[in-house]
Amino acid sequence: MAILVVFFFFLHLLLLTSGVHYLPGDIAINCGSTGISTAFNGREWIGDIKPKSTPSLLIKGSSTSSSTVHNLVSADPVPYKTARISRTQFSYTFQVSPGQKLVRLHFSLSPYRRFHKLKDFFTVEAGPFTLLSNFSASLTADALGVKSFVKEYCINIEENQPLNIIFSPERSQSHETYAFINGIEVITMATDLYHSRNGDRGVQVVGHKYPIYIDNNTALEIMQRLNFRRDPILSIDNSGMFRMWATVLDNKANKINNFTWKTSVDVGFGYLVRLHFCENGNVMFSVLINDMIAETNVDIITERNGNGIIWYKDYMVVVKGHKEEGRRDLTISLQLKDEVISEVLKGLEICKLSNHDNSLASPNPSPPEGHSLSVTLQNLLSTFGHGNVIATGAVIIISLANIITYKLRKIWEANSTENGKMPLSLTERLCRPFSLSEIQIATENFNDALVIGKGGFGKVYKGFIEKGQQIVTIKRLKSNSKQGAHEFWTEVETLSKLRHGNLVSLIGYCNECQEMILLYEYIPSGTLADHLFGLGGESDCHSSLSWKQRLMICVGVGRGLDYLHSGTDCEIIHRDIKATNILLDEHLEAKISDFGLAKPQKKSQVQSYVSTNIKGTFGYFDPDYFRTRKLTRKSDTYAFGVVLLEVLCGRRALDRNAEEDKCNLTTWAQACISKGEVDQLVAPSLREKISQESLMTFLEVAKRCLHDEPKKRPSMAQVVVQLEFALEHQETSKSSVSEITSSDDVRSSMGETIQSISDEIQEMASIDEQNITPPPKERNKSEMVQIAEPSPRGTPLGKKKTNAYKLSRFWPWDAFWTRTKPSKKNHSSIAECLEANEDLHWFDWETIAAATNKFSPSNEIVTGTFGIVYKCILSTGQVVAVKMSISNSQQGLTELKNAVLLIFKFYPRNFTKILGYCCHREEIILVYEFMENKLDGHIFEYLEANEDLHRFDWETIATATNKFSPSNKIGFCSFGSVYKCILSTGQEVAVKRRTPHPLKDFTEMENEVLLISNLQHPNLIKLLGYCCHREENILVYEFMENKSLDAHIFDELRRRELGWTIRMKIIIGIARCLVYLHQDSGLRILHGDLQPRNILLDYEMKPKISDFGHARSLEEHQTETTSRIVGTYGHVSPEYCRDGVLSVKSDVYSFGVVVLEILSGRNINGPFPLIEHAWKMWNEGKALDLLDKSIEDEFSADKALSCIQVGLLCVQNQADDRPTMRSVLDMLEGEGVTLPQPKLAAFVSESRLEYSQYF
Template sequence: MTKLLIHGVHVPGSALFFISLQYPLLLLTLSPAYATQTKHFINCGSSNSINYVTRNFVGDASSDSVSFTKQNTSILSSNESSSVSAIYNTARIFRSPSSRYVLDRTGKGTHIVRLHFFPFASTSNLSEAVFNVSVNGLTLLSTFQVPSTTNSPVVEEFFLSINRTKFVIYFSPQGSSFAFINALEVFLVPDGFIPDSAPNVRTVYRINVGGDEVTPADDSLWRSWDPDDNYIDVPNAAQNSTHYGRVLNYQDDLDKYLASEQVYQTAKVMSVNFTNGKLYRNTTWSFKANANARHLVRVHFCDFISPSPNTVHFNLYFYRNFTELIDPYGKNGFRVQAVPFHYDFLVKPGSSGLVKISIGLLNASIYQQAYLNGLEIMEIIGSWDSNYMPSEKDNHNVGLIIALVSGSITLLCIFGFAAIFVCKYRKPKKTDMPVWTPLPAFRGGSKLTEQTTHGSAVPNFHLGLNIPLAEVHFSTNYFNEKLLIGSGGFGNVYRGTLRDGTKVAVKRSQPGSGQGFSEFQTELTVLSKIRHRHLVSLIGYCAERLEMILVYEFMEKGSLRDHLYNSDFPFLAWKQRLEICIGAARGLNYLHKGVAGGIIHRDIKSTNILLDENYVAKVADFGLSKLGPLDQSQTHVSTAVKGTFGYFDPEYFMTQQLTEKSDVYSFGVVLLEVLCARPSIDPLLPREQANLAEWGITCIKNGNIDKIVDPVLAGQINPNSLRKYGEVAEKCLQEEGKERPSMRDVLLDLEFALQLQQTALKRKIYGDSATGSSPVFTLSNVRKLPSSSAAMIEEEGVATEGMYSCEMSMSEVFPR
């Protein structure tokens, strides 16, 4: 049987590497009994009907439900091959820029759309065709070209949310080229098949883990599933396990369609074992992905591995920044084995464009196992073009479109108010949609913000910072996807340029982003009353048409974390790192002491320390900030815990009493990040090293601080500067807040560490702190200088995409 290539799935080469993520299972809405009541299977360029894998592909020239533009030709293969289906022996060729197919009676809901391409031998060289494909204004393929070297058909597959009775698909040749298609499929899938957070996606990978290829004939929706062998990093770390014929205990009708039965009857299974003398406790798969797009990642499980229910549970990892416990019997409440279930994640790859997914054991017991049955990676391809209008030939649908739009607006208003009521009185559910951004991310969901209750998103702050929405649209070219530079808890971030030439970063809220009105209002309130060289500055905001938009000056050099972990960014020398830490400390000291009442940031981390074109550090992202104690009789602010895992002040976490010393603790974690160039939490490391704060303190106390230094800094750090720096970090990370220094003391000590690094001295400072050939220094010409922050230098700050990468927020776990 012909092997179809789902374009992008069969990527040759070895396993690849990737970056970043976030949270758990999305329970999809159950559908009523499903039947493909609306379906189109089209044999393009022909008047003949052909049966192919239990589907009847009707010739487009004879179908009464299909029409296409007249500027086209049909073409027949000059060398019909028995190795491919007859649907690949004809094609429809388009040469006009406005060429299109129109399918009637499509139905409303999520549809699978498959485009079949095969450049057979003919009078026209089909492999030279370069063209775009779009649907009602939504681009599916851009400058698409089928390689001439392919010997198999290429199938591009999409899941599209279609709410129109006519389905119009455009083929637009590029330049003097042309477009072609061999076959076309459009049919409805069950309700809830694709989450609302990702309404339009393109299939990139569909993997049957631990099993053979699954062909369309063995799948209820005629999908192809590829073996995982080309994507697993260490093949010996897990073994294939098959249980063909095993009866599956589906919990609802929808689950029967989410994956082929063969996918749930095969798995890769790992257990504690030595292979070639090496102990494997994780199995990892790596995938190439579009670095500039978000992806829906669906992970499939079915437990036929456990000897009995509730005996096997394990961890699922995305890269090294997120762990999800897979415990079907405890978390999902299953009482029997062989129950198919899945987890959905929204994923935004980093600049490397690589995705790593791992399963790992909870401990080293020989009875522990972990397994994975299947996974899918689907690229989110955007939203429908709001500027799309029907052509003159479609004018008879204008009334229908207007009616649909009007009805949709009414329904949105009704559902919006209902959602506010539900969200206000319900606790966050663990079934909310997770989001994976370039760093450990917040937990997303469908929660609406208070913006839905206002004519605009916020009341009039009278700040003189209001920017018209038209100006925002101009600066971002109507939020052009090409200008998207990041996404975070609040929403997407775009690079922009105002009419006066000022470069800006535009942070736009989006539904389901996990942060909303309260964060928007907090950031406005804080940034409107502070101004400091080492704090980002707000240029303005926009609150028109239910939009919540914040506009900052653009930060040229990204975030501190970018330069510590991202190989695409320039390497930071030790002196630069010290200066960056000092700048951030000055900004925090100003927040704590330079503003009436004081402000506690509450989310200090390396992604929220930004660098301008001169590598001047600025503290960013004040959406979680809190006003400190109002008078001297108060020592803390009682508030629910929010922030980022790995940076939490343990005292704040236990007591929910927030103080300035909570920021000091988080800053101590940042100091270790700067020194070690590793994440605050790394679940793939040995247990004693997984938490950077705990591991760093242990090494400092044991006199092994030199063992944890970033290897690229070898030979750069004066040992006396290193010793002082370690002391500062250790003080910041004391468990009790009263034992930690103030930010002003931290600042003075860091300035002293910089002096030790810069000043040539003649004798030892700390006795055994410098040994062997290391430089030997004395304190004779060094004095502690008062912090320059005492002058409260106030000037414009700038912002950058680094501020918008965010880590897992506790706002959904611990409601405010």
């Protein structure tokens, strides 16, 4: 009888997998080894080093193979003897057939050469699923008490999709962290072995009335697989899938009819519990899971439809809570009336289901105390033996010294990081970690006098960092706060990678001693709720916000949401938009805050996904989300609609003290609108102050946002356009009340205007891209010098030398421009200033002359109107740069004086340091520290620290470009050439190689690195990595299949493929990107060289702006003057050509030229005077004649005329007449927008010869 039962049990396992041919879908990789190895169970494993028999396997990334240091592996050395290991990301790609696969990852506790045992923290992703996160195999093995272990998963592979398994070290832990893997198995499994079959009703959730359907979008982790029979199930006999069953021998089970199994599982997941049964008699049983009845009085014969047949029952249980809470016991009880357990229960399986974030990851177990030291001593004793006591003791002492040194080095690294001496990762640069001691100093040990807010989450403090120079907002979460660790890290990850003027900036965080603390930029004007409802939250009666201010706030929030929804690589749903989460700065500019509930989602995924937990705030909930648990960005739109009502009514979304019909603001407002009683909605402080047109437009927007069907709600881009119409109606209405605003013309963005230099400084328009410039309203006063921080927040810096004014490095001899002639007393004033400075060394003339070989031309570095710079090697061996002004150069003397005075007065730390001087007759010489002309200074550190960028080795790039063969060159950029490159993985990339030039430094390449790596927008080219090798400096970008725009619009054949829809898509995409650069990024970036060659097109013809070599960051309303013309002939603005004046309106002009080129198919630099012709056709009423004939039948005449009109508005002669890019985008995307008539276009009265004289 027992033999028969066992036979049927094995037969059941075989039937579940019948019909599948396993060998083609059976892959076992012995990582870090070569050839074929055979395990004790007879299974063959293939090495991943040059695997000849697995052409479908591809390994990407920089990694190495490693063997174990000691023989600490399990009894079977395969696959645990070797590993693939790396401190950078690497991946395996398997070309497998579609269907459900078992994926097993094998890990061994063994130490590996050059890798610290307790530094293995990494993430593992398989396709869209996160299998492990911040995972430590060492901690896991120690907690399990084993030397090796296996993680087993079930994943579905779609048609024509490879299986990508990515291993990524957690850089936030340490720069020494690494990832490793010993073995990988990928096995084709029976269809629907664990997933629900078509037509199934799903698995009933224990304790609930609803089922869960396990579809192919769900991954599973097999937590336990237990065999309750005495006969073990060998993996080789297990259906060809090598599934491992742990045999549980319990003699008591042979005698009892009540059985309870307890195991520990991760919190925050659903679990599939499968019980395997086999019996030949009539058996009645009940099942309880976590003390909840799953089955009661079930007749086993009725369920199995026959005797002696192996069958199973599935149950679903949800273990609620946050993943960070750790683990919780799961109990499974089986109660039989007349039989003993061992005769009925044959097996038990527990599988964890991926959550709505496609994650199966769980926290690491806590390391045991003294773990590191005890293991070290144990290893030492086992290595040297107990006999050699002296040697063992010596090694122990050395080890202790190493441990102390290691700890001290960590402390030093932490201090160095605080002082800015270590390169930081991208996340850390934008949002750095703070120690708890720093937070305590900033808040005076959490002094209640500094509390500026509190709530269920904890307290909010006003704090002071950077030695009291910077004010920040510090949010300290309670340990029992509902905003747990998950929300904390969600906010850190989300905000640290976003940059927008209408999003609050996250400065840092602290996660020490169970503290969860966030540091934000300080927003002085509180929340929108404070202004609408007062601090007491009672009414709007005393609100000082005018209607215009309220509209501008709403527009700002709308822009922030539009950026979250469509302005980044992944769609981000805020999920908690409300008045208390909208902060207002000193200018009442809106900033969205509190991203703890935010949900990022890749744009390649479906539009909505199911969230098992409803989160948000009552009163703002999207009813569709509440009903279906389907969360989309339209849920944010609904919440924003509620905020619009609060802004108009001055009432909270939920007011439980109000009359019953007015308790819910949305319900009451919708009733008033349907009855035509809209006047009741207007707050008392706004009555008779809102124009009718503005009110109706606003209400229409709110009504559409609150539509019950998400698909009928507008996008946030559409909402912003309509709100701007409401603002325009209010501003142009005669009934609107004029508003008076005051401003202090003397105060600048840094809080004060520095006048200490007075008339010593000659009139100066700018210092390169460093934002040192006179305030706009004091342009004519030569004694005014303003120094402001080039940051999105514009935080005041003060004048203290310790601040060192955070300016990027520049070459002093190429950074100053003047417009007035210097006085004759230049020599004496400069000499006096130099002699007065005790920190400078005086060099005698003979020393300088000898070190430069009497100023030999072979020692020249660069020359210009200021004079000549020489490389100089002193007798001490020190290399310096010597700048000698040309005695008859007035401009050179003025620049020299300005350099001396500014650097000595302020001494910014990133200015090239002046070491000394020499005055000899009519010659004045400055001696600087020498800056090597290569990219291995702070920019190299910047690239190295950016964990999102991959460092490519020189051989890879050289090989992939055929040693930079001219046949692979696809274009030029501002600092060199561009090549198409096909990597060994098959990935196509674009490589920018800097061309060395004796008269050029790294300014353009540095500009590109600093700007493009800190910006994120779908219409910006993406930087993938870099390569620095000797004198070679290379940037690697994503490859654009359709090349640049000029290759299409100026080619007779290709431009025929550009229909009206594609051209408009390109124009609008460029406009959106420029709006982001000029305004939404918070950096106010001027591109400086917008032209068709710098606009790339991907495979979908989506435009991406590239080449930021001439870009610069400007303060608001700032212009910049330069004597050096950069940019491209025909696309630079007239004021730049005439006066050297740059502003964001320069980009607007370039955009207008590009628009006219796209519409006409003509090159601005061709023989055809494009702007003049366009202006002439417009004034003669023949504007449509301008259009490319190949799109003649594909466009609406009105749309085409509007687009031409926008182009002409952008190329108007006067910069002030040109619209902003925000207005341009509204014109292009708006329906029925009334456009202003363009004024005189630039250069229309000049011939092409006259025009060319500016270049």
